[in-house]
Amino acid sequence: MGLRLHRRTFLRGACGVGIGLPVLECMLDDHGTALAAGGDLPCRYAIVFAGQALGGDGYAKNENRVAGNSFIEEGHFIAPAEVGAGYTLTTPLMPVADLRDDFSIVSNMRIPWNAASTDGGAVPAGGAFRDFHGGGCSPLISGMRSTAPNFTANGITSDQVVAGFNPGSLYDSLVLRAQPSWYLAGSSYSGRQYISYTGAGAPVEAQVSPQNAFTTLFGNFTPDNEDDAARLEFELRSRRSVLDLITAKREAILGRVGAADRMRLEQHFDELRELEMRIGAIDPGGVAACMVPPDPGVDPMIGGDNAGSGSDSIGTNTGYSDEDLRAQVLADLIHMAFVCDLSRVATLQVTVFQSHMNVWQLSNDLGLPIRADQHEVGHNGDADNRAQIAVSTILGWHVGIWGRLVRKLKETTEGAGNALDRSAIVFMAEAGHGLQLNDGASPNATHSVEEMVQLVAGRAGGLQPGKHIDTGGAHPVQNLISAMQAVGYDGDTLGEVSGTIPELFG
Known part of the structure; x- marks a missing residue:
């Protein structure tokens, strides 16, 4: 035998x-x-998060400025013009072109808000308080309304719900973050570093050291x-x-x-x-929990705080800690943890809410040098490179990290198929690109919870990927509930939001 x-x-x-x-x-x-x-x-569930909006403030989705030249050109906003399977790949999706049959684009989602009132008591169920950025946090990740502009969730998040009924052999969930510092002088995270909560106001601290994450996961130390x-x-x-x-x-x-x-x-x-x-x-950059000293010479250091406005006065050697490498390694660790069944649930916060990571080095490597921090990219901080292409370039980098995890799961043989066949891997960004939440009137705003877009990869629970779904105004949490159901969730509610995106399954 x-x-x-x-x-x-x-x-x-x-x-x-x-x-x-x-x-x-x-x-x-x-x-x-x-x-x-x-x-x-085992089924696996993961969320990869980007702390940015989907378009440039005050610019339409087809307006661009590159190297000082302004022009109109379609195809750079993340959601394609076509629905269904025959869509044209957009700029942010180019890093995952090889995976187009393995994920669906879920677009035109919105978080409800009260255009007639800025009172916290007037916020609708599952809705956003009229002050961005903090007002969009709770409804986006927990489905619970926000009643103040605080970066906190007022309920349990989807990953922790799934972890409750789908634990791995060692860890119920992995909570990881690639951006290791806030980077903005004179202020602090103030909750922007959390996307996982076990309950209202109860965040789960993320592991930011790839070294420590590896030691914990694969050494059983x-x-x-x-x-x-x-x-x-x-x-x-x-x-x-x-x-x-x-x-x-x-x-x-x-x-x-x-x-x-x-x-x-x-x-x-x-x-x-x-x-x-x-x-x-x-x-490890001085992270207190780190046990292993750095190697000399080649290690990326944690960048210092950005100076000035975060735009033209930004330094090219501050505010960046090689988040690209850190995020890649953390994505690889999630893949290996899933494959080993150490955990079946993970969140990877590539950048934090309202991220001030310096994008100069990253964007230069991507072929479009932008002198701004990530937050100011959305607010057109670079006079020469701004609007849709600039925003989509940085968004595409985030999508590429998500795609790295998806690709590795697809390449991992498991049973009669591959590991992606029993996974639901979600990509979400902090904001959309529509009416401004604060004033309720300005169009094409980065401070918006309208026209939001998420990606869902995998075939767990009957997911049928490979298409663009225009939801016509669904709540983004309905997409999360769909992904949760794909891995075994028997409910149809998260927080104050109920319902799913049926097209994901057929």
Whole structure:
């Protein structure tokens, strides 16, 4: 009889280290659609968040300014002109062109608000208080109305609801953030760094260190005695691979599984080692929980605060901590955690609400150097590069991080399909591009909860991706409820919002 392993098998080695394994053939039934020990293959749910709007303040979706030249051109706003499967890819979607059949675009959503009153008591159910940015936070992530311009959720968020009925083997949920600093002198996060809440006013602190996230997830670093703990710390500080600590167990299992499982395990170990090497190049930046010292010479440091207005006076070496690398690594960690069933739920806040991350280096790498911080990109801070193309360039970078996770799940064989087949991976931005929330009148505003767009990837629960859905004004939380249902949620409400986007399933 061939080797049979339980889905939650770990390879235990020196120093109390345990490495989770991916789904292997020897864990499945004969059809490759369920676990041999009984039960379905795991479903995964994730949200990737961008702290920005979808268009430039005061500019229509087809208005652009690049290198000092203004022009009209369609196709740069994230939502395509066409609905259904035959849509034309837009600028923010170009980084995920290869995945167009694996996700749907859910557009023309809005959070309700009271145009006749700025009183907190007049906010409708699931609605936004008339002061952006804070007024849009709670209804966007929890479905509960905001009654003040505070960056807080007034109820539990979707990820924590899903974590309650769909826990992983070690962690109910992962809460990660790529932007490690606020960057704006004279102020602070004030709640902008949270997108996960266990209840009203109860945020979950995000892990911002890729190094610590890796150690926690893939080393199971809880040695039973002080000698093992001391040895483990020495091994990590000397940058020895965690895979070296399970050598005997690794070789033993490779010799006992079939050819297909052996290839899958080798790939799994190679990916873990690649993650270790990339994480080793990141400076923990003085994060208090960090256990590993930085390597000399090549580590990206946490950027200092931006100076001046966040636009023309911005420095090109402040306000950026290589969020690109950090976000990529964190996306890879989520992928590996999902594959190992360490967790089935994750949030990745690439940038915080009202983000002041300096986009100079990032946008320069993308071919459109913008001298502004992320918030000011939406407010047209760069006189020469502004409006829709500029905003969509930075939005597209965020979409690319989401796409990295989606792509890796798709490339991971699992049972008779791949890991994306049982996943619902959502991308959301902080704001839309419509009437200004504050004055209720100005069009084409970044401070808007109208014309909001989200992306949903995966095929969990009957999701049928590959199309653009114009919802005609649905609440963005209805999209989250749909994704929640895809991974097993048996309700149809989050906060004060009920209903789904039926077109996602057919």
